[in-house]
Amino acid sequence: MKDLLSKVLDLQPLWTSKNDKNMQDRGVIVRRGLPDILRDHAPALADALGTSLGNLGIEGRDGTGLKTEIPWFRVFGREESPSATTGWYVVYLFSASGRHVYLSLNQGTTIWTGGDFKARRPEDLRARAGWALPLLADKMASRSDLLTTIHLDATTSLGRGYGPGNVVAIEYDRDHLPDQESLLADLLFMTGLLGALYSHERLSPHIPGDPAPEVLEAEQSAAAIAGRRTPASARKRRSGQGFLLTAAERKAIELHSVRMATEHFKAQGWSVKDVGTKESFDLLLSRGEERCRAEVKGTTSAGTDVILTRAEVEKQRGYYPHNALVVVHSIKLDRTGPEPATSGGVLHCTSPWAIEEQDLTVISYAYRTQVGIKPSDEATGRHRLQGNVPLQRK
Template sequence: MDDLLSKVLDLQGAWTAQNTEEMQKRGVCIRQEIPDLLREQSAGLAEALGVTRDMLGIEGRDGTGLKTEVPWVRVCDPVMSPSATTGWYVVYLFSGTGDRVYLSLNQGTTVWTGGDFKARRIEDLRARVGWARPLLAEKMATRTDLCEEIRLDARTPLGRGYEPGNVVAIEYSREALPAQERLLADLCYMLGLLQTVYAAERLTPHIPGDPSPEVLEAERSAAATAGRRGRGASRTGRSGQGYRLTSAERQAIERRSVNVASAFFAAQGWKVQDVGTRESFDLLLKRGDERLHVEVKGTTSAGHDVILTRAEVEKQRKYYPANALVVVHSIHLDRTGVEPVASGGNLHCTSPWKIADEDLSVISYAYRTAVGRDDGDAEVQSALEVLKKGPRRASPALQAPAGPQ
């Protein structure tokens, strides 16, 4: 193992995007030799990650077509991390200068919206790192050789892009690579940390830095309605892309947010009426001659984005300035019982609520096609007339001969 890592590091000095002889040698080592060696150790690695051997994912990549500056070999649960662009995994990252390799607990830098991949912002990657590190604090306390920052010395943006996604890493210098036994022990240790992250991810409805579950669900639903091929959900309700709320969980969050908002306004002397089942808004408030039409949104996320229907936007613009938007964010959702239980939450109220066009993002469009228009109908009718007349007979000059000439 140490010989293979050293071989890749030696070839890093000859990096070029072209498929030169050196890059071909590097590719064989990254895509075949290192993964094959790790597969020979799959029983111990799978045990460390808490999965069966057939559920252990091992792969290496050095670029398709053009060769990447920072090649990698990763180990993961492919259900939780279907590709290197999504989810959490443990990965060997080779520096651009070839003087060090990191064994990093890292993450994908994109999120699947249902229609395409969207790059995560650096601040979102760091927020996810900030969520993961406290989970590992106790286990990390036993090691003094861990680093929270990695330096890949890459010249390309893609190579540098791995750095903000690092949760924790072990650095190996080319001059002091440990023996295979130590390298495998370190890999098992890092996979144990990854198992902890996976376990926490299965239970949490929202990880800081992720899009809100409501926005992701709307994007996925819009993509499915439009006939876009989607990524299947995992056994955990995730596929490395973010948690998908069940109907019961959505209802629990909605009830909690309406209850919090109702208590908030009642404390201010408003008479609160829940009209959400029959109106395009949630609460009708009365206080003397005053009226307030309130839209309530609840979310387990930080509440930076919420979903509005077209009817909600149109009605709230009509009610302005006698209207309000209440966002109850950071709701805690307990999924351990038979039924989900929502609690907590922080309330933010905007009133009067003026909806500006620049604050609205289009998730999908309803497009009027030519079907049903006059010109489309004419084309259809013409085709139908041809069908009614039956197949045309070929003219004598074009008919095939009946037999040999």
């Protein structure tokens, strides 16, 4: 393994996007030679990951067609990370200069929204890495050689994209590569961290840097209703998307946020009536002759986005300025018991609440087709787009 790593590092300064002899040699090592060595240790890797042999994935890539500046090979859970662009994995990354190779706990740079794979912003990747790091602190305490920053000397945007996604890494210098036994021991350690991260991910209702679960669910539901086909890699995904909420979890979050909003308004001297099952808003507030209609949204995310129906938007615009939006964000959701349990949360109230067009993002459309339209109507162009399920950005 040491010899093959050395050969790839020797070829890195000769990188070209063309598939010349040097890049062909590099590709054979990255795609076949190094992964084959890891496959010889598949049972130990699967055990470290806490998964079955069938779910253990090992693969290497150096670019399809054009050769990439930073080749890699990785260990991953097939269910958790069916593509290198999604989910968490352990990956070897070769610096463009050929000076270093990193063994990195890293992540994919896209998320499936239901209609397409959306690129994650560098700041979102860093936020996700920041979420993961303290969860693994106990397991990393015995190591003093772990790095949270990697330097791949990349000149391409693709090559530079690996840096923000790094959680923790081990750096190997070209002139001081360890022997195979040490390399495999490091790999098993890092694979153990990956397995622990998968476990934390399954229990997390929201990971910083991810879209709010409610927003992601709305996008995916809209895409499903519109008949959008889902790629195989997205169909396989169970985690890494923050796990969509169950009906019981959504209800628990809703009741928790309404309770907090009720307490908030009562402390201000309002009489509060819960009308959420009958009206297009949640709370009717009364204080002397004053009336206010409040919409309440609860979320496990940071609360930067909430979902509104078209009816909610239209009604609240009519109620202005005697209206309010209450967002209870950062609610803690405990999934470990037989029933979901909620706690905490930060309440933010906007009143009066003016809904501006620039704060709304349309997730889907209802489109009036020409099916069944009379020829005379067709000549006048009687078909149009109608916005549906807008997204409120605060």
